[in-house]
Amino acid sequence: MKIENAKVQMRKGILEYCILRIISRGEIYASEILDELIEAKIMVVEGTLYPLLTRLKNAGLLDYKWVESASGPPRKYYVLTDTGQEFLEALGDTWDSLSSSVNTIISNK
Template sequence: MKIENTQVQMRKGILEYCVLKIISRGEVYASDMLEELTSAKIMVVEGTLYPLLTRLRKAGLVDYKWIESKSGPPRKYYTITEVGTEFLKGLDSTWKQLVTSTKKISAQRTS
């Protein structure tokens, strides 16, 4: 078993949460999201982000609008919807529980 495979699966598991967290801060362009996710070592494959954004939009969690660019074609900027904000609150709660649980497990002594 390769550790890299497990690490990839762990990152995939929190990707949706991280994307919603980024979008919740305000309008954001997909390439800016990609840059932040890559620098945080959450995602390194560009082809993963766009299908996820499409799924989030179809689920009503995010929306987008086209904004004219001074340096090229219009850009699609994403925002979180009210439904997405409520969904993210649930994910925030789950994340806090997971962090607490993993810290508790990590702190356990083996006998």
């Protein structure tokens, strides 16, 4: 087993939660989401984000609106739907529990 494969799988497992958490702060453009994920070293491949945003939108968790841009074509800004907010809260509860469990295991010597 290669360590890089394990790292990628760990990141994939939390990527959806991180994207929803970022969007929960308010309307946001996809490249801003990508920048934050790259800065946090959660994702480094742009091609992963757009299909995931589409999947989340099709699941009713996100919505978007087009906003005119002075510097180019209109931009698509994402927001959470009410269903998306509920989904995020449930994922947050799961993350808190999982994180606590993992920290308990790690701290045991």
